[in-house]
């Protein structure tokens with residue numbers, strides 16, 4: 003059995019989809035990040051970076067195995083099952099390139115973009131413009147890639163698609179009215195739209211989405227102080243800077 007420490011975030015959805023695609027038995031362990039459950043000593047023992055997702059694989063032949071960072075978890079599960087990642091050669095590294103493209107670009111930029119679009123107080127036009135522009139550029143990169151091949155990693159569905167799919171889906175659902183380039187049906191990127199539909203047709207992806215829908219967001223119940231803590235602002239902000 004694998005324990006998946008989870009909250010309502012695209013990074014967790016990746017792992018639910020992977021576990022469903024690979025038919026591994028797992029249990030969701032909800033972590034209310036808005037209430038600060040990621041900062042407990044027990045959780046920090048699993049992930050010193052205090053973020054979900056984390057898995058604990060109790061069936062690893064070498065003993066219980068803990069893995070944090072969604073890209074590392076996808077690699078671990080792909081190697082465990084020998085699925086969704088070519089075993090060797092150039093094809094393996096193409097998949098890893100696009101996996102890291104998500105982990106190093108699409109994920110962090112969406113995170114910053116979401117922060118300034120949704121959570122930050124007003125007066126951050128420069129930051130929002132910077133992250134919007136960078137995200138739009140990344141969509142152009144994906145569009146060019148998906149005009150050449152059906153899946154981000156090449157000819158077959160892989161962990162690279164699992165990594166990118168939740169972010170593209172969630173951003174379209176939430177923001178297509180205010181940021182039309184994020185709309186899955188935008189004429190700016192028909193190949194991203196077609197790829198998204200191909201992903202959604204997969205039964206494993208559908209089961210992952212179903213599992214994800216059972217989680218409840220703690221955001222509506224978070225206090226101002228809890229919001230300050232998760233965003234590192236107010237009394238939690240680091241102020242010892244020569245530029246201030």
Ligand SMILES: N[C@@H](CCC(=O)N[C@@H](CS)C(=O)NCC(=O)O)C(=O)O
Nearest residue numbers: 011013035053054055071072073232
């Ligand atoms: N690079 C990490 C990002 C994980 C991440 O940002 N998780 C968020 C969920 S949205 C979290 O746990 N946030 C809690 C916090 O920042 O304190 C991954 O891909 O796993």
